[in-house]
Amino acid sequence: MGTLRYAGESYELEDRALFHLQIAISTKLRRRENFFLSWMGPRDMGSGRHTIWVDNGIPLHICFTGSRQPHLNRVWMEQLLDSAADGAGMILGEEPDSLPERAVASGVVTSQPGAPGAGH
Known part of the structure; x- marks a missing residue:
């Protein structure tokens, strides 16, 4: 758990x-775009x-708290930036799968480097 x-x-x-x-946030602020940011509180503190x-x-x-930089989930980034353009502002929700469902459903999924069956 880190701290904002x-x-x-x-x-x-x-x-x-x-x-x-x-x-x-840095993307929006570099563009001089102010916005609301919302998220749900932890259940043990009454949610909200x-x-x-x-x-x-x-x-x-x-x-x-961790020293390693996580991998970027581009789908989540798009959701955050798209929601910020709405009047309600940027909504931090649960992290989605990194591949959009439509790509998985249509079979248009390419092998990820290092994944089983991926070329070397």
């Missing part, structure tokens, strides 16, 4: 989610939803 520190508050989130948020306004003028600090 924003506007004097601290929020615990999984390192993998924080990694994807770091990229999505957190929402913050993300703005270039507010310091942001992400602290990861």
Whole structure:
């Protein structure tokens, strides 16, 4: 569990989610696009939803507990960036499979390097 520190508050989130948020937030802020960011709180703390306004003028600090950088899930990144364009803002949900269902269903899946059956 890492920590997102924003506007004097601290929020615990999984390192993998924080990694994807770091990229999505930096993409939006480089474009000078402010937005809401929302996620569900942990069940042991009563669940509930957190929402913050993300703005270039507010310091942001992400602290990861792990030392390894996770692999990027492009499908999740697209979902985060697409949701940020909506009036409700960027919604951090569960991580989807890295391959869109339509590609798997249509059989248009290419071998991943190192996967069984992948060419060397």
